[in-house]
Amino acid sequence: MTPRTLxxxxxxxxxxxxxSKTTYSLENSWILDSGxxxxxxxxxxxxxxxxxxVPDEDVLIAGSSQIQIEAWGDVTIKVD
Numbered sequence: 001m002t003p004r005t006l007x008x009x010x011x012x013x014x015x016x017x018x019x020s021k022t023t024y025s026l027e028n029s030w031i032l033d034s035g036x037x038x039x040x041x042x043x044x045x046x047x048x049x050x051x052x053x054v055p056d057e058d059v060l061i062a063g064s065s066q067i068q069i070e071a072w073g074d075v076t077i078k079v080d
Contacts, residue, residue: 030077047073 030039038059044050050073058066 030075032077041075044071046075047071048076049074 028043030041032039040059041047050071053069053071055068057069059069061067
């Protein structure tokens with residue numbers, strides 16, 4: 001049996017006029033960081049449960065850049 005770990009995560013979105021659609025090798029992967037309180041997901045289909053975020057609930061990312069959180073939820077991550 002493969003061990004599974006439950007994590008809390010959030011789903012957010014941002015818009016940039018210079019954003020282009022590209023793919024990369026880790027596009028559908030999770031990068032776990034034990035030094036953070038939350039993990040960010042770019043695919044709401046990964047969530048087992050979701051709860052809508054409060055409209056003014058932003059997270060600070062890379063200096064002064066902010067991203068609006070769309071939902072909070074739980075995901076199950078398969079750890080090999």
